[in-house]
Amino acid sequence: MRFSLDAIHIEGSARTSVLARRVVAALPPQVPIDYVTDGREFTRPAANAGDSFGMGKREMTILRRRSPFLMACPAGSSEFACCGYLVLTLASNCPMDCGYCFLQEYLADNPGFQIYANYSDAFEELERLRRKSPARGFRVGTGELADSLAFDSLTGISRDLVEYFGDREDLTLELKTKTDEIENLVAIDPKGRTLVSWTLSPDRVFRSTEHRTASPAERIVAARRVLEAGYRVAFHLDPIIAYEGAERDYLELIENLFDAIAPDRIGFISMGGLRMTPGLKAAARRRFPNDPMLVGEDVLAEDGRYRTFMPLRTKLYAALSARIKQADAKLQTYLCMESPSVHRRVFGETAPLPSALGARLAQS
């Protein structure tokens, strides 16, 4: 287990679940376990805690999820050129602690790290979705409100997911991570239906901002291993932080990636600039007051988020996109949470509809 925990709380209704049994069996003996009536009590902000969100990462609660698992990507919006991604919420919060993470605001009222014991109910939701749209393919990810693989050595959830998706040609699973917890993955055959993606940042961002994550080099090594095990791989240059020297560092990162993994073996690369609502910016600055990555040349943009001012942001996208295209003109590249106008400036073409882009990415 890469991450340490101070305690585990298991809801009574989840006590005999497969997930709870796996976690209890794999847990280091020094981590205390308690059984509670309602796990939700442990997911709320701790009273008088200076940093509830940070504290929430230190204890895991295993409980039953009361709401649907499947939803549209929360980043989606009619103002952005989106990728048609669906999200399965199997966990909430994350043991890593990135200074820019949107969960600092999104989970402010519900910061406890939680994993849902009834996650197999998600498969029922997916079956209903497939029955409703039998002609469509869907790209479904688990890495939106939590890292897909953090604690996978404890939970083993990835094995169940990969096996389920492996038998369904109309579904693609995307596991999104900043870890190198891939031992469960490399032990099973994904049958071509699972894509594992890593967020990549230059070392300077990693050292300054991406606390407790695997290093970029470790992530690339892990990606290569899962590729060799039969998985598709993809990468997210997101958030791109436009500090002075960023273009050089991001280009070097791309070189390192292509040195390790041939571009034609990469499913896609997404890009997205750092964007922070005023609430997120305040929370991030409060939690990481000494992180220079959080005080870039960000201005309040039309969508109400602080973003790097437009000419600098698009110039950076264009430089990275050109380098990627130079390596492999067929390598799919897209922008996350950017307007169709930015998409057109960077790629020189109109942004595809979300469903069309989603279908392309699902096949990549």
Add this chain to the structure above:
Amino acid sequence: MSVIAADDDAIRRWATARHLPDAHLVRWLALAQADRATLVHMAEALRLRTGQLVTAFELLEEIALRERVSIEAILSRTEVRRILDGAGSAPGRAHELIEMLRVIRFPRLRRMADLLAAEVAALRLPGGIKVVLPKDLSSDEVKIEICARGGADLQSLIDALARVQAGLGRIADLAGGAGGLEDEI
């Protein structure tokens, strides 16, 4: 009374007189001694209003973090000292100081904004035409405002616009990120 205690008393007096929120006072008093002393001397010399102090303080903290320098070092720079020690009115210098801190805090944005302003000026547009760039270059939307009085005036302005069409296109491209920031990232 020691120098440190005297400075801290001055900070507290300033904060009380100007109703500075406690959170800012706590941050102020938590600064290194030289930084908090320089800040109170600046506030007194320029007779800063509360909002101006808060803005300047925030800009200074962010510049210090970005450049890994102390607030005292920032306020000792020649271009800043010129304002602090200048002969103009205190409110005028306060305004000038905050503008200068913004330039230091957003260096590439300022260079890009200056470049675009120069491009617009070079077009020598008549008074009835205005190129409106997005605030803080936060988007790629460039607006052209035409203010005409009568048909002939309007036609004349439209003709003037047509003559600078290429220049306007270049400005719109620059605002969208095509060029202008070479070797600066």
